Amino acid sequence: MVSVAAMDRCGDNPSIRILLFASLREQAGWSEQQWHWPDPPRPTLTPEQLWQQLQLPGDPQRVRVAINHQFAALNTPLQAGDELAFLPPISGG
């Protein structure tokens, strides 16, 4: 269920901000979108389910997930108002 606190953060239209980076962004053809929470809300929603719904390219096991700027697992339950990022393989330094 979408919590009252999450609804408050988003107003009347709870959503999740989804970000893509680098090669994944270019393969998908978009960098950011708001995903609006279904009505009635589904009991749980995970990054892996969103990956499938958005028909993102490739295997989700090959990317990393961040929720609100912290690494998270593909099966972490999402909350309305979250910022979800799919991160292709990192290569810093």
Added chain:
Amino acid sequence: MADPLQLRINLLSSSFDPLQLLQRWQGDLQQPCAAASHFIGRVRATATDGEPLEALELEHYPGMTERQLEVLARDCCGRHGVLHCLVQHRIGRVLPGEALVLVAVGADRRGPAQRCCQELLEALKHDAPFWKREWQRNGRGQWITGNTPL
């Protein structure tokens, strides 16, 4: 209580002189370190396929990259009992020969200084959200999907 770790992290969108930054950092320390370890990483002249490299593009995740660098630095410095740490990392377009990353660690002993510097460098290469794209002279760009061997 004051934070015992003197930590300075910056993402830089233009070229920098790592030796100048090191000198400034050491001059700003509240107390001199008996041991310091530094790493400077520069952009190679060739791409991974051996062709001449025009430039390297560094993309990051604004907000998360800075946060993650701090998490990694605090964790690493805490484990090694290190009290001084500097991390400077380029973003944007970086030319061959230019400095890409500078990590400096100050400690009381060489062991913690060297180990912390190496571990932090490896941590940021694998766990801080940066992505590299190699640009060649023919205008072709290629995302890098991993790190060079140690």
